[in-house]
Amino acid sequence: MFPIKVAIMGAGLAGLACAIMLEKNGIEPVIFEKRRQVGDRFINGEILMSILNRPIDDCLAHFSQNYGIYLQPVGNIGKAVIFSENNKAELTGQIGFSNIRGRHPHSFENQLARQVKTGIEFNSEACYEELLEEYTHVVMATGDGTYAEKVQNYRPDLTATLKGAIVTGKFDRYTVYAWLNNHLAPKGYGWLIPLSEKEANIVIGYPDYSENKEKDPNVLWERFYEDVCNKMGQYLKVVDRFEVNRYLFGICKYPRIGNTFFTGNCFGAIMPFLGFGQFPALLTGIYAAHDLSGKSKYDEMTGHLRQSYQNSLVVRRALEKLDNRKLDTLVKAMDTEWGNKAFNAKKFDLLKFVSYLLRPATG
Ligand SMILES: Cc1cc2nc3c(=O)[nH]c(=O)nc-3n(C[C@H](O)[C@H](O)[C@H](O)COP(=O)(O)OP(=O)(O)OC[C@H]3O[C@@H](n4cnc5c(N)ncnc54)[C@H](O)[C@@H]3O)c2cc1C
Structure with a gap:
């Protein structure tokens, strides 16, 4: 049989997970990474939330048990506190995991890179058209839909501005916080994810809709920062900042085209x-x-993810319609025994159920 030659564009989560699995199956890919090293960008905290990945409950156990990919979190999240303008909800249970991204040695991408045997070609911004000439297969894993858009295989749905910082203070690494408040993040969210007992990441993210374009991100950020300090009851020292502009949300039309x-x-x-x-x-x-x-078959395996994307889009569109008064009502409803039960029900795909209910309202 003609030997396959696989090029992977991007040494991030998707590219590295692909490389690890290929190696386990006896295929040695060539990985191209445009940065100088894995995760060579700002450090931030991210989370994996069980409720969004049903029926899988424990994502990290899923990766180790089924695929032999090992990832260590910063903490398992036991509590999520959600603030609206006037209300607060506390959800407890096995909510998910927090983890680090970026240039930190413990970031998910660095943990994955240590599990890859193949060397990574750094400082090489792969050109898709050139790779097609040299390799039998290309895995596009650039972390950015713009390339998929360029090859006319992408439906962009929105872009967002993300403005964040690393702050120092005192934190419980098992508790994360979210803000649903249009004064702070219009039609978006704010969040705080601890990276340790002494450091946390605070971020606002909101869509670049025309009505938001007039808003000054610095003013929103200062307002959010002040609210975070108030809610946490402490002065938080900013030690690093980052901003991501026009972060693209969308979905490809075809998961695989030819051998890409x-x-x-x-x-x-x-x-x-x-x-x-x-x-x-x-x-x-x-x-x-x-x-x-x-x-x-890739097309078949990714079917459930395409469906999740659609469900998630419906929920977003519905949430965007809520003013602060309605967000207050929503958060109050979450802070009940039923809210907690729905959040913790392991066999219940809440996202799918909610999106089904909201579909008529969002068109
Ligand atoms: C601030 C922020 C907070 C987030 N919070 C969360 C969260 O809490 N939970 C969550 O689940 N998700 C979160 N996300 C989303 C999550 O980080 C991404 O969905 C995920 O990293 C995508 O993985 P990827 O492999 O597609 O891309 P990445 O992991 O970003 O990797 C892409 C890699 O490709 C490289 N590259 C780009 N172009 C080229 C090229 N032409 N040639 C070679 N290499 C190239 C890049 O340098 C990079 O290393 C967040 C994102 C941001 C920006």
Whole structure:
């Protein structure tokens, strides 16, 4: 049989997960990474939330048990506190995991890189058209839908501005916080994720709709920062800042075209509702490797992720319609025994159920 030659564009979550799985199946890919080293960008905290990945409950156990991919979190989240303008909800249970991203040695991408045997070609911004000439297969894993858009295989749904900082203070690493407040993040969210007992990441993310374009991100940020300090009851010292402009949310039209696989954010991993994309990014990398190893079909395996994306988009569109008064009502409803039960029900796909109910309202 003609030997396959696989090029992976991007050493992020999807690209590295794909490389690990290919190696396990006896295929040695060539990985191209445009940065100087893995995760060479700002450090931030991210989370994996069980409720968004049903029926899988424990994402990290899923990766180790089924695929032999090992990821260590910063903490398992036992409590999520959600603030609206006037209300607060506390959800407890096995909510998920927090983890680090970026240039930190413990970041998910660095943990994955240590599990890859193949060397990574750094400082090489792969050109898709050139790779097609040299390799039998290309795995697009650039973490950015713009390339998939360029090759006319992408439906962009929105872009967002993300403004964040690393702050020092005192934190409980098992508790995360979210803000649903249009004064702070219009039609978006704010969040605080501890990186340790002494450091946390605080971020606002909101869509770049025309009505938001007039808003000054610095003013929103200062307002949010002040509210975070108030709610946490302490002065938080900013030690690092970052801003991501026009962060693209969308989904590819076809997961695979010819011998090119669209993975991670190029596939449509980033879910529009809360912007979570790590779990689907890792899965798409793994699924692409399975297809390349002749085990299953990428198009079929990614079907459930496309559905989740659509469900997530419906929930986002519905949430965007809520003013602060309605967000207060929503948060109050969450802070009940039923709210906690729905959040913790392991066999219940809450996102699917809610999106089904909201579909008529969002068109
Ligand atoms: C501030 C922020 C907070 C987030 N919070 C969460 C969260 O809490 N939970 C969650 O699940 N998700 C979160 N996400 C989304 C999540 O980070 C992404 O969905 C996920 O990282 C996508 O993985 P990926 O493999 O597609 O891309 P990445 O992991 O970003 O990797 C892409 C890699 O490709 C490289 N590259 C780009 N172009 C080229 C090229 N032409 N040639 C070679 N290499 C290239 C890049 O340098 C990078 O290393 C957040 C995102 C941001 C920005």
